[in-house]
Amino acid sequence: xxxxxRGRVLTRDILxxxxxxxxxxxxxxxxxxxxxxxxxxxxxxxAWIQTTEGGYxxxxxxxxxxxxxxxxxxxxxxxxxxxxxxxxxxx
Numbered sequence: 001x002x003x004x005x006r007g008r009v010l011t012r013d014i015l016x017x018x019x020x021x022x023x024x025x026x027x028x029x030x031x032x033x034x035x036x037x038x039x040x041x042x043x044x045x046x047a048w049i050q051t052t053e054g055g056y057x058x059x060x061x062x063x064x065x066x067x068x069x070x071x072x073x074x075x076x077x078x079x080x081x082x083x084x085x086x087x088x089x090x091x
Contacts (some may be wrong), residue, residue: 002039007060022064056091071090 001010001018010018016028025031036056039048048059058064072081 002058003054003064003066004067006058006064006066009057010053013055015055 001015012029012032016024016032019032019035020028036049036051040049043049044063048061048064050057050059
């Protein structure tokens with residue numbers, strides 16, 4: 001959720017609802033903190049996930065990419081190649 005919303009603060013409530021929906025753990029806030037800490041450890045730079053007064057945000061940094069964005073960029077590249085008549089670069 002943070003990656004799809006880079007540069008925007010997501011409140012704890014939004015994250016909790018998005019992660020667990022109607023099946024909340026006993027202490028959702030504590031569980032969210034654990035997940036955020038795990039995510040920070042998984043990143044090259046833990047500072048990419050920032051804690052704000054309102055929640056959390058993933059910094060909008062060109063080094064942070066989302067697979068769907070990479071896919072969309074490849075689709076756009078293939079369309080441009082097709083429009084240019086270069087079918088070898090469209091697959």
